[in-house]
Every structure is written in structure tokens, then in C-alpha cells.
Amino acid sequence: xxxENQRLFNIxxxxxxxxxxxxxxxxxxxxxxxxxxFGPIGDHLSYESYIIFMLxxxxxxxxxxxxxxxxxxxxxxxxxxxxxxxxxIKVNFTAFFVLVTILFIINQPNxxxxxxxxxxxxxxxxxxxxxxxxxxxxxxxxxxxxNLKYILVVGDNDLAFTFANRIRENxxxxxxxxxxxxxxEHVGQKVEGFxxxxxxxxxxxxxxxxxFDRVVLxxxxxxxxxxxxxxxxxxxxxxxxxxxxxxxxxFPAQPSVDMIEDxxxxxxxxxxxxxxxxxxxxxxxDYLISIIAIIITSPIMIITAVAIKITSPGPIIxxxxxxxxxxxxxxxxxxxxxxxxxxxxxxxxxxxxxxxxKTRVGDFIRRTSIDELPQFFNVLKGxxxxxxxxxxxxxxxNQFRESIxxxxxxxxxxxxLTGWAQIHGCRGDTSITKRIEYDIEYVENWHMGxxxxxxxxxxxxxxxxxx
Numbered sequence: 001x002x003x004e005n006q007r008l009f010n011i012x013x014x015x016x017x018x019x020x021x022x023x024x025x026x027x028x029x030x031x032x033x034x035x036x037x038f039g040p041i042g043d044h045l046s047y048e049s050y051i052i053f054m055l056x057x058x059x060x061x062x063x064x065x066x067x068x069x070x071x072x073x074x075x076x077x078x079x080x081x082x083x084x085x086x087x088x089i090k091v092n093f094t095a096f097f098v099l100v101t102i103l104f105i106i107n108q109p110n111x112x113x114x115x116x117x118x119x120x121x122x123x124x125x126x127x128x129x130x131x132x133x134x135x136x137x138x139x140x141x142x143x144x145x146x147n148l149k150y151i152l153v154v155g156d157n158d159l160a161f162t163f164a165n166r167i168r169e170n171x172x173x174x175x176x177x178x179x180x181x182x183x184x185e186h187v188g189q190k191v192e193g194f195x196x197x198x199x200x201x202x203x204x205x206x207x208x209x210x211x212f213d214r215v216v217l218x219x220x221x222x223x224x225x226x227x228x229x230x231x232x233x234x235x236x237x238x239x240x241x242x243x244x245x246x247x248x249x250x251f252p253a254q255p256s257v258d259m260i261e262d263x264x265x266x267x268x269x270x271x272x273x274x275x276x277x278x279x280x281x282x283x284x285x286d287y288l289i290s291i292i293a294i295i296i297t298s299p300i301m302i303i304t305a306v307a308i309k310i311t312s313p314g315p316i317i318x319x320x321x322x323x324x325x326x327x328x329x330x331x332x333x334x335x336x337x338x339x340x341x342x343x344x345x346x347x348x349x350x351x352x353x354x355x356x357x358k359t360r361v362g363d364f365i366r367r368t369s370i371d372e373l374p375q376f377f378n379v380l381k382g383x384x385x386x387x388x389x390x391x392x393x394x395x396x397x398n399q400f401r402e403s404i405x406x407x408x409x410x411x412x413x414x415x416x417l418t419g420w421a422q423i424h425g426c427r428g429d430t431s432i433t434k435r436i437e438y439d440i441e442y443v444e445n446w447h448m449g450x451x452x453x454x455x456x457x458x459x460x461x462x463x464x465x466x467x
Contacts, residue, residue: 010072013134014063014072017062017063017071017127018062018063020126021054021062021119021123024127025119025122025123027118027122028115028118028119032114032115033112033115049111050111050115057099062091065091065094065098069087069091071084071087071088076149076174081128081131082447082449083447084135085131085449086447086448089128089281092119092123092124092127093120093277095120096117096119099116142171142172143171145171147174148175150210151167151175151176151213151214152178152181152206152216153180153216154180154215154219155218156183156186156191156196157218157219159218160180160218160244161191163244164177164180164194175214177194178210179195179197179206180194180197181196181197181198181199181206182196184199200223200226203230203234204233207234207236207239208237212239213239214242215234215241216244217243217244218244220246221247255267255270256270269412270444271413271446278446278447282385282448285386286379286386287379287380289379289386289455290376290377290379290380293376293386297373300370301335301374304335304370305335308335308336308361311360314336314339314340316335317336318337318338319332319333320332322393322394322415323391323392323411324384324414325415326411326412327408329394330378330383330384330391331383332375332383332391333374333378334371335370335373336359336362337358337362337371338358338359338362339357339359372417375417376417379417383414383415384415385413385415385416385417386417386451386455387450387451387454388414389410389411389420389442390419390422404432404433404436405436406436406440409436409440410440410443412443413446418454418455419438419442419454420438420441421435421439421442422458423458423461426438
């Protein structure tokens with residue numbers, strides 16, 4: 001029944017997507033040719049010509065790309081809209097270039113390229129709103145015990161019950177545990193609220209007597225010799241078996257799989273910014289935000305530079321070696337907030353709350369984080385990002401890499417002016433271990449929405465550990 005519902009749902013979703021693209025095209029046409037927001041209108045094709053091109057090219061291209069980018073795959077296990085929103089933006093980015101290429105091939109110079117750009121903007125905006133509404137509706141259905149998929153869990157160890165409890169605690173997934181197969185002595189009992197409906201040897205009988213949508217194998221390593229037998233039992237009735245590996249406890253994050261010929265290689269750490277499109281989007285946002293920030297804060301930077309020069313001898317800008325992306329060193333810029341000191345001390349001493357090395361101006365600009373503003377130039381150079389783990393000095397990196405587990409993971413992305421750890425108060429003389437936990441969480445769960453949230457909180461929230 002679920003499979004039939006999924007097919008019907010996908011058909012409806014395709015029709016809605018086509019309608020959204022059509023509405024986006026109408027909006028793009030209106031803003032391009034019925035307003036003067038985007039310059040003089042001049043000669044252009046008729047509205048009917050755009051409608052014909054929409055029917056024969058635009059909508060087909062969009063729907064093909066929606067399929068290609070996996071936007072019609074079930075997304076029960078996605079808790080938020082961000083991954084889907086990213087794919088929708090990718091679709092529109094790709095569609096723009098595909099459609100421009102088609103116009104070039106058919107030699108149609110009078111078709112407005114600006115309209116296609118506006119179409120991509122409107123289709124991204126409307127598409128994300130549409131999918132948010134659809135996903136919210138589906139989540140509401142599942143939380144009311146409708147549109148459920150029934151799961152049989154094979155295994156009665158800690159791993160199996162951890163999985164079963166996770167399903168029970170998250171009704172938005174739309175899954176229901178309808179039984180567990182375990183050891184013969186437990187059959188007929190309830191363990192942690194789940195009924196043991198049979199032993200491993202009963203799998204064929206249980207599958208014949210019940211209708212399950214998924215069978216999840218969560219068995220200890222010592223029983224792995226039985227996996228082939230269990231998988232064959234599932235395939236006999238047309239159900240795909242899914243395996244939770246017993247060594248999942250060693251995975252610190254969402255794993256990904258590469259293939260070398262026919263051999264799967266499991267990457268135990270998933271880094272969203274390894275994706276070229278994600279990296280491109282973050283780079284573009286970094287450059288735009290940095291340029292805007294430099295323009296807006298230039299009066300503050302000029303006043304700060306003058307105040308530093310007048311009140312204390314020494315350079316205005318303090319440059320210090322830090323370790324950045326892929327563990328490569330770079331020179332980080334700050335407004336000098338301390339008296340000029342021996343370079344050796346700079347490399348190995350922490351700043352404390354009442355540090356006597358701070359100047360009068362330095363104390364103020366550190367508390368207000370004005371001293372960090374020159375790092376926007378580091379972002380323009382490509383050494384840093386606006387948001388990311390804070391970079392550390394080589395002396396401390398060499399020290400922490402030996403004493404703090406997973407410390408070097410933070411260097412898999414560019415360091416930032418602010419970060420997930422900083423908005424949680426992990427700044428200054430605070431726990432390095434806790435800071436690294438937040439950094440790793442950021443590295444493994446990055447999306448544009450997270451960066452935006454961090455930037456907003458950085459501006460609005462005063463950090464008591466800024467000194």
C-alpha cells in the first residue's frame with residue numbers, strides 16, 4: 001500500500017513542481033517586462049513565445065533535473081528542509097545554464113537571459129516554500145499514525161533496541177516497529193516495550209504471516225555468518241534487507257561510501273563542505289559578506305587604527321601565524337590590542353581576563369570584538385571563512401593534537417571569524433574539549449542556514465568570554 005501511495009504522491013509532486021515553475025516564469029516575465037526594475041524593456045518576444053518555450057523546454061528541463069538531483073526520492077529520514085533546499089538551488093543553478101545553452105544552440109538571441117535568471121530566483125524561492133509545506137504536511141500525517149511504514153528488527157542486542165527506541169522517539173519518521181526477532185528464550189516477552197515475536201530461525205514464517213515494509217538486521221558480529229541466509233529470506237518475499245553494522249559505534253559521524261572497483265570503502269566522517277557545490281556557495285557568500293562588512297565597518301576600522309596609533313607605540317595591525325584549512329599555516333590579521341612583546345611569548349601564551357599586556361584601547365576592542373574586523377581581509381584572501389572553527393597558533397595545535405581526541409578534524413574546513421563554538425560561549429580561556437565538540441558538530445552538519453544562524457547570533461549575542 002505504501003509503495004502505491006509513494007507512486008501517487010510522486011505523480012502529484014511532479015504536477016505541483018510543474019505548476020510552481022510555471023508560476024515562477026509568470027513572475028519573472030512580469031518583473032522583467034512590466035516593470036523598469038531591471039533596466040529598459042526594449043523589443044522582446046511575445047508572451048505566447050515564452051509559454052511555448054516553457055512547455056517544450058523549461059518545464060521538461062526542470063523536471064528532469066528534479067529527478068536527477070533526487071528530489072522525488074522518499075525523504076522520511078530528513079529532519080529539516082535544508083538538504084532539500086540545497087538540491088532545489090542546485091537544480092535552478094543547473095537549469096539556468098542548460099536553458100541558456102539551448103537558446104544558443106537554437107540561435108534565439110531575442111529570448112531574455114535576464115528572465116531566465118529571474119526564473120531561477122523565483123523557482124528556487126517558490127520551490128523551497130512548496131517543499132516545506134509538503135514535508136510539514138507529511139510529518140503531521142506521520143505523527144498522527146498515518147502514512148506509516150512497518151519495520152521488523154532482526155536482533156535483540158543493545159544496537160537493535162537503540163535503533164527501535166530511536167524510531168519510537170521520532171514519530172516524524174513515519175516508521176513503526178511491529179516486532180523483533182531475538183533469542184529463543186525471549187520469544188513472547190516484551191523488552192523495553194517491544195515484543196519479541198520470534199527467533200532468527202522463524203524469519204521465513206514471520207514474513208509470510210505479516211506485511212512488513214522494511215527488515216532491519218541489527219545483529220552482533222558473531223552472528224554475521226547468518227547474514228546471507230537472512231537476506232535471502234527477505235528477498236524471497238520481495239523485501240529489501242537493511243543492515244545496521246555492529247561496528248557503527250566507531251563511526252563518529254554520518255558515514256559515506258566510496259567504491260574502488262567493486263569494493264566499498266566506508267568514510268567514517270562526512271564533511272558537507274567536501275561537496276563542490278556547497279564549497280562554491282560558501283565561497284561566494286564569504287566574498288559578498290566580507291566586502292559588505294568591510295564597507296560598513298570601514299569608519300570603525302579607521303577610528304580604531306587612529307586610536308591604536310595615538311595611544312601606544314607599535315604597529316596598528318597585529319599579524320600572527322595560525323593553522324588553517326588542511327593544517328596549512330597562514331598569517332591572521334587583528335588590530336593590535338596589546339603592548340609590543342617578544343615574538344616567542346606571542347606564540348605560547350594565552351590571553352587572560354585581566355591580562356596586563358592589554359592596552360587601554362585594546363581592552364575595549366577585544367571586549368567588543370572590533371579587533372577581529374581585519375580578518376574580513378583574510379576571508380577575501382581565501383585563508384578564512386566568515387563562519388568556521390577558530391584558528392589556533394601552531395604551538396597549541398601541536399600540543400592539543402596529542403592531548404585532545406579528534407582535535408585536527410576542525411582543519412577539514414576553513415577557519416572562521418566566528419563559529420558554532422563561539423556562540424555557545426566557548427571563547428577565550430574555556431574548555432578546549434567542549435570547543436572541539438562544537439567544531440566537529442559544525443564540520444559534520446554544515447549547511448547555509450547554519451552559517452546564517454551563527455552570524456545572526458554573533459551580532460545579537462554578547463559573549464561574556466570575549467576579553
